[in-house]
Amino acid sequence: MELGLDNSKLQLQPQNLKQEQKLLQQQEQHFHVLAVDDSVIDRKLLERLFRGSSCKVTCVDSGDKALKYLGLNNIDEQLDNNFSSTKSILESSSPDSPPLTPNPLQLKEGISKVNLIMTDYCMPGMSGYDLLKRVKGSYWKDVPVVIMSSENVPSRISMCLEEGAEEFLLKPLQLSDLQKLQPYFLKSLDNSSDEQESANSSTSTTDFDDDDLIDNNNSISKRKAMSPESLEISRPKMKGLARGIKSSCILLISLIMIMFLIMVFS
Amino acid sequence: MDGKVQLQKQLFDYTASLFQEGFLDNQFNQLEQLQDESNPDFVVEVVTLFFDDAERILNELTTSLGQEKIDFKRLDAHVHQLKGSSSSIGAQRVHEACIPFRNFCTEQNVEGCLKSLQQVKHEYSLVKSKLETLFKMEEELLASSLADLKVV
Numbered sequence: 001m002e003l004g005l006d007n008s009k010l011q012l013q014p015q016n017l018k019q020e021q022k023l024l025q026q027q028e029q030h031f032h033v034l035a036v037d038d039s040v041i042d043r044k045l046l047e048r049l050f051r052g053s054s055c056k057v058t059c060v061d062s063g064d065k066a067l068k069y070l071g072l073n074n075i076d077e078q079l080d081n082n083f084s085s086t087k088s089i090l091e092s093s094s095p096d097s098p099p100l101t102p103n104p105l106q107l108k109e110g111i112s113k114v115n116l117i118m119t120d121y122c123m124p125g126m127s128g129y130d131l132l133k134r135v136k137g138s139y140w141k142d143v144p145v146v147i148m149s150s151e152n153v154p155s156r157i158s159m160c161l162e163e164g165a166e167e168f169l170l171k172p173l174q175l176s177d178l179q180k181l182q183p184y185f186l187k188s189l190d191n192s193s194d195e196q197e198s199a200n201s202s203t204s205t206t207d208f209d210d211d212d213l214i215d216n217n218n219s220i221s222k223r224k225a226m227s228p229e230s231l232e233i234s235r236p237k238m239k240g241l242a243r244g245i246k247s248s249c250i251l252l253i254s255l256i257m258i259m260f261l262i263m264v265f266s
Numbered sequence: 267m268d269g270k271v272q273l274q275k276q277l278f279d280y281t282a283s284l285f286q287e288g289f290l291d292n293q294f295n296q297l298e299q300l301q302d303e304s305n306p307d308f309v310v311e312v313v314t315l316f317f318d319d320a321e322r323i324l325n326e327l328t329t330s331l332g333q334e335k336i337d338f339k340r341l342d343a344h345v346h347q348l349k350g351s352s353s354s355i356g357a358q359r360v361h362e363a364c365i366p367f368r369n370f371c372t373e374q375n376v377e378g379c380l381k382s383l384q385q386v387k388h389e390y391s392l393v394k395s396k397l398e399t400l401f402k403m404e405e406e407l408l409a410s411s412l413a414d415l416k417v418v
Contacts, residue, residue, distance in 0.1 A: 041315050041351045048300050048308060122346065150350045172354040174296050 031055040031185055036066045036119040036131060037148070042171065046118060049178050053185075063119070063126025063134075070114065072138050114143055116184055120171075121149035121156065129160055136164040144184050148173060270410045277403045284400070289393050294356030313397055316355045320390055323348045327383055331376070341379065342371035348386070359389040 033055050035046040043059045050057045060066050067073045117135060121128040128147050135145055144166040149156065157168045166184065169177050284290045301308040323344050330341050349364035363386045370378030 039347065039351055039354070040319060041312060041354045044312055044315060045300075045354060048305060052300065052305075124343070150346075150353060171350065172293050172296070174293075175299060 031115045032113060033057045033116045033118060034066060034069065034114045035059045036061075036063060036117065036123070036128070038062060038120065038123045042120065042148075042173075045173060049173060049175070050118075053178060058114075063123060063128070063131040066117070066119070066131055067126075067134060070135070070138070070140055072134060072140075114140065116181070117143055117145045119145065119147055121147050121160070122151070129156075129163065132160060132163050132165055144187075146181065270407070270414060273403070273407045273410055277400075277407055280400060280403060284396055288358050289396055291356045291358040293353065297355060310401055313355055313401075316351055316357070317394060319351050320348060320360070324383075324387055324390065327386075331379055331383060336374075336376065336379075338371050338374045338379075342368055345371060345386075357390075357393045360386060360393055363389045 031054075033046075033050045035043060035050070035057055037043050037046065037059070038061050040061075043061065047057050047059055058069065060069060064073065117131075117140075119128040119131050128149075132145050132147065135141065135143065141164075145164065146167045146169060147160045147165045148169050148171050150171040152170060160168050167180065169180070285294075297309050297312055326344050327341065327348075330336060330344070345364050345367045349361055349368065352358075352360035352364065363382065367379065367382035367386060370382055
């Protein structure tokens with residue numbers, strides 16, 4: 001009997017793996033990267049790196065164009081309008097306040113969801129840091145933003161990570177850097193699988209999260225510049241850690257409930 | 267067949283010498299790794315983009331340094347661009363020549379900038395001719411391989 005159970009478990013595992021691989025491939029094919037860099041050479045490199053992983057890549061040469069693509073370019077005008085209308089509303093003491101972030105419906109038609117933003121730090125006009133701030137204060141705040149720079153400046157790195165950048169990579173980018181971004185491909189897969197699958201599969205997604213955490217911790221390596229306040233690097237990882245802990249808690253609670261039920265009915 | 271083998275050896279030795287002499291660094295290897303059946307001309311495409319970009323920047327630098335009142339901030343921004351793009355294709359010597367140039371821009375040292383510009387131009391013309399030679403050798407090797415296929 002035990003052997004039978006084991007065999008059925010073994011049969012399920014490869015099927016689960018195949019399903020996950022298939023989902024990963026499908027997800028990667030739809031994984032949309034917005035690459036922002038003023039250098040035509042670096043844009044070409046980024047495009048090749050991500051297209052090679054079956055991702056969709058959109059390249060723009062400035063922060064302004066990136067905001068335009070994300071539907072955030074009129075945000076200043078909106079803010080001005082909102083502030084003036086908010087002011088008049090407050091004066092008439094109404095409880096309602098107009099939204100300050102663009103309604104998703106207001107976004108241009110035909111723009112597919114962006115899953116990752118790769119931006120150069122040093123650009124004429126709007127810097128990568130300014131773009132990061134704007135993105136993190138908008139509808140797109142949950143999209144991971146990765147900053148790239150040819151200069152290893154610890155204060156710059158800390159500043160970007162504190163503002164919510166997921167990673168800070170040194171240029172020129174290499175294939176090994178792409179591997180470091182795998183967790184973000186998987187996270188987006190994780191999010192879609194959470195919506196589609198039941199609690200039984202939460203074990204597999206938890207494993208993904210745990211692996212992501214291990215990979216993220218190991219990825220603080222030579223290629224990623226070390227900052228004196230290296231503890232700050234772990235701060236953005238806390239979101240992933242919290243998610244992992246949450247999934248583990250749910251699993252633990254379900255196990256305890258099952259044991260309780262077994263005890264009650266035995 | 268002997269001709270082809272000889273071409274292969276020449277290409278191998280020439281490429282090795284470019285790395286040994288510091289003209290190219292590991293980033294150039296990265297570009298080669300990104301070249302495959304789906305992207306058969308990737309290296310040539312990226313390097314061509316670099317040539318165009320570098321020449322544009324060098325012209326701008328020459329113009330800027332020829333002016334009465336030099337905008338050192340703008341000068342530095344251009345050198346930074348060239349430093350970045352040369353690093354992205356693995357043109358190590360050009361990249362290294364940009365470093366003292368940036369320092370002179372910060373110091374607003376005109377003479378230093380002029381000397382650095384000469385150095386960068388020199389390194390650029392060297393790596394350009396080396397890479398063009400490399401691409402020509404690759405073309406010859408490819409032509410020789412195709413000729414072999416036709417004979418067979």
